[in-house]
Amino acid sequence: MEDNKVLNYIKDVLENIPTGWLNLTTHRLDIYDEELAKTQFLDQFEILFKNNNSKSLALSNLPTAYDYIRLGHPLSCLLEWGIANLNNLKPKNVVSFSSKTTPVLAILRKNLIDNKSTQIIYTNELPSFFDVEILKSIYGYNFELKQVEKIDEIPQFSGSTVFISQKDGICKNKLYPNIDFFINGYSHLGSVLIANGEQNESYISEIQHVRRRETIAMTPYNCFAALKSLTKRSSFDTINSIDANKTNVLDSITAITSTTTKPLIGSSGLSIQYAIMMGLVHDALKNHKGKAIKFIVPPNCYGGTNDQARRVAACIDNVEIVDLLVDGDNDMVQSIDKVLSEIANEDAIPYIIAEIPTNPRVEVPDLIKLKEALAKERKTATDKIAIDPVFILDQTFCPNVLFLGDGEILSSVRVISYTSGSKFPSGGLCTAGYCVGNKKTEALMSKIEMHLKLCDNEATSLQMEILAKQLPSMNQRINDAYKNTREFVNFINETLPEAKINFVSPALAKQGFTPSVFSLDLPTKGDTAEEKETYKRALNLKLINLMITKIPNESKYCVSYGQLNGCYWTIPATSTQGTTKEGDKDYIARVALSPNLDLELHKKVFLDFVGSIKLEFLES
Structure with missing residues (x-):
């Protein structure tokens, strides 16, 4: 009965999903709390489920899922949540991948570092690209490989047991206690890893980090196909030739x-x-x-x-x-x-x-x-x-x-x-x-x-x-975005000459270096280096919050670059340099412009910002 409730709700959600869930690489950046990025989406999604609310507006207002499509997104979270519910697991115990190999590598990597043994079990045949010799000799991974006729023939093992299977549809798994990780490969869609038992929950963050750094989550389009298979309890639809x-x-x-x-x-x-x-x-x-x-x-x-x-x-x-x-x-x-x-x-x-x-x-x-x-x-x-x-x-x-x-x-x-x-x-x-x-x-x-x-x-x-x-249109878009960026940089130089701007020179642009991103080191004040740095960091955020508040349809707080529309703002130290050593981080504003935005409006809002900080400087 509970299974039907979950599947029916997912079916309703699929009929009402916001378009951005399928066609954006980032989702609801205006509602983004980095520390809660892995949990906040599902926490609020669960409330909608309990209230049987699948309205498109409610779904649209859910906060960011993870931090980027590579690590996870709304539909990968929904797929993992659905599979977890059918198998009486926590959603974090289910991790989807675009790759069918990488989830295995994620377990092998952790066990290599922890000096723990791994046995990989399969019934029919391994994927053709699973090269045992290279994984051992180049990656340095240690594992035993065993083929069995039936899943209940798996021998006892002192270490992690991984069971790999190929499936033509998403369905409920039968979880055997002697298997630590189930990895189900799904033809052209990718794979889903299930961590079985509390003793294996310590692997989850490491598995997610491999997904973040060496591959991507199952893509939104493929997650959508997987979810349709799950709700229909059927095999996957065929896809067009690549x-x-x-x-x-x-x-x-x-x-x-x-x-x-x-x-x-x-x-x-x-x-x-x-x-x-x-x-x-x-x-x-x-x-x-x-x-x-x-x-x-x-x-x-x-x-x-x-x-x-x-x-x-x-x-x-x-x-x-x-x-x-x-x-x-x-x-x-x-x-x-x-x-x-x-x-x-x-x-x-x-x-x-x-x-x-x-x-x-x-x-x-x-x-x-x-x-x-x-x-x-x-x-x-x-x-x-x-x-x-x-x-x-x-x-x-x-x-x-x-x-x-x-x-x-x-x-x-x-x-x-x-x-x-x-x-x-x-x-x-x-x-x-x-x-x-x-x-x-x-x-x-x-x-x-x-x-x-x-x-x-x-x-x-x-x-x-x-x-x-x-x-085919990339070079023209690069050229158009560069023109917008050069104009905005020139405007900032004129209105706030005290700021330091990092951007290519006109001479470099003539050589073909026409990026549409620049970094902005804002003026600061204070009696000590620490006070000056603190003030500048607060000023960065003040500028970004002003831009994204005054121009919400175009200015976004995001690391993105090269988008078709809008303007993107970020602080490298807290975004692109997230895992960089603290002393090497850059607490400056990084701005990326697209070929299509209201540049005059961005100038106007920036001018308002200049007026506010000049007033602050005068008052101090």
């Missing part, structure tokens, strides 16, 4: 980047980055046995990049993170030259991850000197030629800049470029990201593709469809 859209996307990326190697398209920017990292680790372990692997990463770069790199290093003995100072008083080229010389002396393998322009300071290094630093032949301590670096370039801020094609500035050194698809490639409509390599990296790209497939992190069918529609 091939035509994928061909169009590959062609667009090739044209945009002017490269000839095959582009790779993942379910998110971090999915692509993870494949790059593991592909390079794979190449190093096979071709440079015994040598240390050094990932060189700016300590203040995007928190997902920073955190993921350190998570890889935590799992593999001879992988280490080296800090690369790139912003402010530090010159990226000088820092790279210094670090590469030190790593060459150790005869280690250097992989550099860096953003151009940098985030959040929007700085571009001298590209000729960068190429020279990367191409420079260095010697080991024993006077042998050192291994040349691979430069992993995050060009999300400027995906239109040509770095890698024949004759371009970085074509002669080993460079792989990647871009977050939730920004300009899709206009904020999906998370899918892509990477390309120059001719010097063809062998590496095949390794990266292997790991993208092993992790089952390739873009979904709908993501390909969205990219196929959006990529």
